[in-house]
Amino acid sequence: MRDKCGREISYLRISVTKRCNLNCSYCGSKKVSAETELTIPEITAITKALAEKGITKVRLTGGEPLVREDLCDVAREIKKIPGIKELYVTTNGILLKEKAKALKEAGVDGVNISLDTLDKNIYKSLTGTDKLSEVLDGIDEALNTGFASVKINSVLVKGKNENEAEKLIGLAKDKPLDVRFIELMPFSGQGEKEKLVVTENELLEKFPFLVPCNSEEASAAKYFTAKDFCGRVGFISPRSHKFCNKCNRIRLLSDGKLKPCLGNDTVFDIRPFIGNIELLSEKIEEIIYNKPVSHHFEDGDNFRGLNLIGG
Ligand code: SAM
Numbered sequence: 001m002r003d004k005c006g007r008e009i010s011y012l013r014i015s016v017t018k019r020c021n022l023n024c025s026y027c028g029s030k031k032v033s034a035e036t037e038l039t040i041p042e043i044t045a046i047t048k049a050l051a052e053k054g055i056t057k058v059r060l061t062g063g064e065p066l067v068r069e070d071l072c073d074v075a076r077e078i079k080k081i082p083g084i085k086e087l088y089v090t091t092n093g094i095l096l097k098e099k100a101k102a103l104k105e106a107g108v109d110g111v112n113i114s115l116d117t118l119d120k121n122i123y124k125s126l127t128g129t130d131k132l133s134e135v136l137d138g139i140d141e142a143l144n145t146g147f148a149s150v151k152i153n154s155v156l157v158k159g160k161n162e163n164e165a166e167k168l169i170g171l172a173k174d175k176p177l178d179v180r181f182i183e184l185m186p187f188s189g190q191g192e193k194e195k196l197v198v199t200e201n202e203l204l205e206k207f208p209f210l211v212p213c214n215s216e217e218a219s220a221a222k223y224f225t226a227k228d229f230c231g232r233v234g235f236i237s238p239r240s241h242k243f244c245n246k247c248n249r250i251r252l253l254s255d256g257k258l259k260p261c262l263g264n265d266t267v268f269d270i271r272p273f274i275g276n277i278e279l280l281s282e283k284i285e286e287i288i289y290n291k292p293v294s295h296h297f298e299d300g301d302n303f304r305g306l307n308l309i310g311g
Contacts, residue, residue: 008248009053009250011055012059013251017065022129042256044081046270049281058088060088061090066094071089072103088112091111092127095134096141097141109147112151117167122161126157151177152172155181172229172233174230175230180234183238184196185297260287262295263294
């Protein structure tokens, strides 16, 4: 369905857990429990009600979705819902080597893997762990598994990993995957100062060999490529190039709250309505229709960690 601005809302991001096996400095604390997590029947009921309003694409995220033992069952149930055509997972990649095949068999069409550096010391300082080699194995496993899409998402932070951009771009040269740079957003005490953000324009100036792709794809990312590259380089730039007028997303948080905009604090608890399909449908319609016009990242650091919201 369309919201009051005429935007067709077709993309649902489901946070299946707040738990995470990393502790990234710019994201949020990992000290959370599984207590309030939606069950599979609850996730399925809400997704079904949303599919009836026009959701066709779903992404499972978190926290770290792969720490949820029943993730493949979640995926399988979602893929059975009439109207759901595409299903993706966003992961830090640590458990991907062991779970990629099962995810594909459960109906997952593609994976986005978050990786901000190829240097093991920087990886440790950003994430609090030394699991870089597991992530790299996970990427290769994802490519071998035959997903329709494999993408790397990288957040660059000035003074920390900004010099990793070139090596990360190298992944798109050597492997059939896309590497996308996401501008740092003001979550969890980080990114509030503009000076920490590495912008799309700064990267394009640094890598002038990147040429725009003529892509018709409905995506928040703008894609570029270069001579002899297997994959593409993308930019998701909510700070320097706001794309709210094209936003087609809504988020379901792991505790049953619907969040119509990442950059606004408003959430609506729809868990109490799961037993009443008519009321659930009515509430969802109201929430989608009233989706905020745009994010407010420019207002500073008032947002909860992305691990709690679902990235
Ligand atoms: N654990 C999964 C993962 O690592 O992909 C899914 C959740 S994580 C919150 C999703 C994405 O959000 C990651 O790519 C992470 O880099 C990104 N992210 C976290 N905090 C961010 C921030 N302050 N600004 C921009 N992106 C952020």
